[in-house]
Amino acid sequence: MQNLGSLAMRGRMARLWAPLLRAPERRPLGSRAKAVDSAAVPTALTADPGTLSSSAGPGDRQLRSPEELSGPGALRSFFHLFVQGYVFHMHELQVSLKEKYGPIWKTVIGPYTNVNLASPSLIEQLMRQEGKHPLRSDMALWKEHRDIRGYSYGPFTTQGEKWYQLRQALNPRMLKPSDAALYTDSINQVVEDLLVRLEDIKIKSPSGDQVLDVAHLFYLFSLEAIVYILFEQRIGCLKSSILPETEVVVKSVALMFKNSVYATFLPKWTRPFLPFWDRYLEGWDNIFSFGKKMIEKKLKEMDDELKAGNSDKVQVSGYLHFLLSSGQLSPDEAMGSLAEFLLAGVDTSANTLTWAFYHLAQDPELQEALYQEVIAVVPPGQIPQSKDFAHMPLLKAVVKEALRLYPVVPINSRINTDKEVVVGDFLFPKNTQFVLCHFVISRDADIFPSPKKFLPRRWLRKNQNEAVGVKHAFGSIPFGYGVRGCLGRRIAELEINLVISRVIQQYKLSLAPGMKEVYPLSRIVLVPDKLVNLCFQKRHP
Numbered sequence: 001m002q003n004l005g006s007l008a009m010r011g012r013m014a015r016l017w018a019p020l021l022r023a024p025e026r027r028p029l030g031s032r033a034k035a036v037d038s039a040a041v042p043t044a045l046t047a048d049p050g051t052l053s054s055s056a057g058p059g060d061r062q063l064r065s066p067e068e069l070s071g072p073g074a075l076r077s078f079f080h081l082f083v084q085g086y087v088f089h090m091h092e093l094q095v096s097l098k099e100k101y102g103p104i105w106k107t108v109i110g111p112y113t114n115v116n117l118a119s120p121s122l123i124e125q126l127m128r129q130e131g132k133h134p135l136r137s138d139m140a141l142w143k144e145h146r147d148i149r150g151y152s153y154g155p156f157t158t159q160g161e162k163w164y165q166l167r168q169a170l171n172p173r174m175l176k177p178s179d180a181a182l183y184t185d186s187i188n189q190v191v192e193d194l195l196v197r198l199e200d201i202k203i204k205s206p207s208g209d210q211v212l213d214v215a216h217l218f219y220l221f222s223l224e225a226i227v228y229i230l231f232e233q234r235i236g237c238l239k240s241s242i243l244p245e246t247e248v249v250v251k252s253v254a255l256m257f258k259n260s261v262y263a264t265f266l267p268k269w270t271r272p273f274l275p276f277w278d279r280y281l282e283g284w285d286n287i288f289s290f291g292k293k294m295i296e297k298k299l300k301e302m303d304d305e306l307k308a309g310n311s312d313k314v315q316v317s318g319y320l321h322f323l324l325s326s327g328q329l330s331p332d333e334a335m336g337s338l339a340e341f342l343l344a345g346v347d348t349s350a351n352t353l354t355w356a357f358y359h360l361a362q363d364p365e366l367q368e369a370l371y372q373e374v375i376a377v378v379p380p381g382q383i384p385q386s387k388d389f390a391h392m393p394l395l396k397a398v399v400k401e402a403l404r405l406y407p408v409v410p411i412n413s414r415i416n417t418d419k420e421v422v423v424g425d426f427l428f429p430k431n432t433q434f435v436l437c438h439f440v441i442s443r444d445a446d447i448f449p450s451p452k453k454f455l456p457r458r459w460l461r462k463n464q465n466e467a468v469g470v471k472h473a474f475g476s477i478p479f480g481y482g483v484r485g486c487l488g489r490r491i492a493e494l495e496i497n498l499v500i501s502r503v504i505q506q507y508k509l510s511l512a513p514g515m516k517e518v519y520p521l522s523r524i525v526l527v528p529d530k531l532v533n534l535c536f537q538k539r540h541p
């Protein structure tokens, strides 16, 4: 059961961020191996050998063939993941592989070969060669659901020029800080509900000050906030008793992720005989029907306004309203995209909040400094606005440090579909699958002195030259990079800043008695390996 659970988590990880995924149009290892008579030659690395135009690097430096890369073979990788149990701890496996092979190595997993990059300069070199349409992975399992049901693809599942066009439609009202700022009041309403719920849970706890499993509370907050931002509807996730239809949405995300595991690792012929496939589809179906209901409601509202002759008075408020009224996406296309937003925008923010509070709770001096910073800008009783965060450098540093130590996406990936690329001393053919080992870099003492310590001040400009600075701009890129970078970054940052500043303004935090050290576990996003239980003491009774 433990192994199945691990597989499930690995499947979630693979589907979203994808180191284990196949590159488009890659051939299975066997077919390629026959042709070149060498099972050791990795598929990705030989995908388009004919396209390697030259092996001379800049300044006539001789470039090496990727076949010269070392790394564990398929059997060893299987042993690491499924016998040694690294399937939940792939980020740690990468730390030891880097020690053994250096900052670039290859891994063979099943029929796929990945090139792992674990230094900021190599990642920077790869990223700077990105074309107009970067690709993470092919997202086959997600696409299969859309194809079966006839739904549109969203930003994760679309690729090439179609993806580019979709991002042109989705970026406005989302990508820039000034876009996100439009949702400040909406998010603050949800923060208000979070604080009420937190107080209620705390008062009802036996000691009167504890909240068990804060990650779940932040999960409910993040879901409520993203639904409100996208659809302009409240669904009551933070109420003490949750409506049955809201409960379905809360559970469907987990249902889809859990069963995507089995769908990833079990052969297709098992689908009619085992329940996982129907459950996987059911999870997605529930998310899509929720989106559909929300979109139909919004369309009706817009129609009613038009009929009432109020079209010039209608304020475009939420994101869905904007997408529909911009005319760039049909309701079906909007549904395909917003369903994927729901998946991307919940665990990510919730876990970052959890890690940040877990560390703040252990550091009274840091908490006090943050409290002083917050109340100097937003005195008790006042509600922070997005513009206030420009005057809260320590708060921003706390969030950056949480995302450094626990990059939500510990392992990201890229496939160079446009052209061959030079990385380090190697020339890679088109369609090579690169794995970006962000967790490894985050914990590298050469990039971040005292890497395991939570030291937000390393991010403050005046501390840059001190022993705890930051040595490379690509050392921590928690929201990814470039045109395919996170679409919800500014929303996520705003949500996180609004929650942390409000909680710190009102409470002193500490770890609940008996809390042991929490380690990260790799499940799509980096999650705590145990429940995080905190005590909240009111500052101004």
Ligand code: HEM
Pocket (backbone or CB within 6 Å): 136, 155, 156, 167, 226, 340, 341, 344, 345, 346, 348, 349, 352, 403, 408, 409, 412, 413, 478, 479, 480, 481, 482, 483, 484, 485, 486, 487, 488, 489, 491, 492
């Ligand atoms: C702390 C919170 C978050 C973190 C750390 C995070 C991180 C990331 C990362 C690393 C990527 C991949 C970028 C790349 O490959 O270069 C990504 C993609 C994405 N994120 Fe986020 N994310 C967060 C919150 C959100 C939120 C709140 C939303 C929605 C409002 C969102 C929507 C998306 C979407 C749609 C993509 C896919 C973009 C594309 O492929 O074009 N994320 N995110």
